[in-house]
Amino acid sequence: MFAAYAARIDRDHPLTGLELGERPAPGRTPGWTTVNVKAASLNHHDLWSLRGVGLSEDQLPMILGCDAAGVDEDGNEVVLHSVIGQTGHGVGPDEPRSILTERYQGTFAEQVSVPAWNLLPKPKELSFEEAACLPTAWLTAYRMLFTNAGVRPGDSVLVQGAGGGVATAAIVLGKAAGLRVFATSRDEAKRKRALELGAVEALESGARLPQRVDAVIETVGAATWSHSVKSLRPGGTIVIAGATSGDRPSHAELTRIFFLELKVVGSTMGSKDELEDLLSFCAATGVRPVIDEVLPLDRAREGFERLESGNQFGKIVLTAN
Numbered sequence: 001m002f003a004a005y006a007a008r009i010d011r012d013h014p015l016t017g018l019e020l021g022e023r024p025a026p027g028r029t030p031g032w033t034t035v036n037v038k039a040a041s042l043n044h045h046d047l048w049s050l051r052g053v054g055l056s057e058d059q060l061p062m063i064l065g066c067d068a069a070g071v072d073e074d075g076n077e078v079v080l081h082s083v084i085g086q087t088g089h090g091v092g093p094d095e096p097r098s099i100l101t102e103r104y105q106g107t108f109a110e111q112v113s114v115p116a117w118n119l120l121p122k123p124k125e126l127s128f129e130e131a132a133c134l135p136t137a138w139l140t141a142y143r144m145l146f147t148n149a150g151v152r153p154g155d156s157v158l159v160q161g162a163g164g165g166v167a168t169a170a171i172v173l174g175k176a177a178g179l180r181v182f183a184t185s186r187d188e189a190k191r192k193r194a195l196e197l198g199a200v201e202a203l204e205s206g207a208r209l210p211q212r213v214d215a216v217i218e219t220v221g222a223a224t225w226s227h228s229v230k231s232l233r234p235g236g237t238i239v240i241a242g243a244t245s246g247d248r249p250s251h252a253e254l255t256r257i258f259f260l261e262l263k264v265v266g267s268t269m270g271s272k273d274e275l276e277d278l279l280s281f282c283a284a285t286g287v288r289p290v291i292d293e294v295l296p297l298d299r300a301r302e303g304f305e306r307l308e309s310g311n312q313f314g315k316i317v318l319t320a321n
Contacts, residue, residue, distance in 0.1 A: 003109035014050035026113030065107035069131035090115025123283035133289035137165030143270035153178030225249035290314030
């Protein structure tokens, strides 16, 4: 079957390790099922994999891709929950949880095999392309906002780095949930798009906000960390789920954190139940993932190049079958 896969690890030039070509179709594993992939979306996780983060040379070649929507062996339209081993279903009882492609072949292929427990019905209201955007970036944003930040309608939120998948999702979900959303970006066009998606104000990175916020959605890391801390009201919460600009800020702002009793909460992905809630939320409210570009699987390299450049706004989706 045709697939996009990591053939080599290169920390400095990750795309040199990306190959497109034929790979073996999934085998049969007890408790697992095979899905014919209709659409799969790119995440920064895929670029990190090509850099060797969470993936070692002895695991190669590894088909990339965490997210997908498709059709299962019984003809059902399904969405994949990409955290494998979260409850032990389909794996050994002592196996730690992992994101698809950290241990098992991924979704950038015509077929993917996952534990049957990891499948959820795709709402009829969502296209395959839309549904394929939800299991990583949108689920991460959903958990950051509603589980870990604990915000409620009327609260205020700062979303750093408008344009990325998680940040875009947080703006759209926050608006739909009645939050007052502020966004930042270095790029004027991305700030304009953030306003169109429902942000009440979009500012240049590092700019002073008109008010301090209840929570910050942080995925940029070192470049925005100090600004995130300074933008919080006393007792507010930063939820961090990524560090695309690095994980070692020059100013950790520890004094401000303890003096104002700020909370720093780490967040990774989300649960199957949260994904089910997110799918229902999108189906019921009309909220849809923001898609930057849809490409056929054989043009996956173009999608990776766009993701690496940081020029996208929303999700990049690959289609198969």
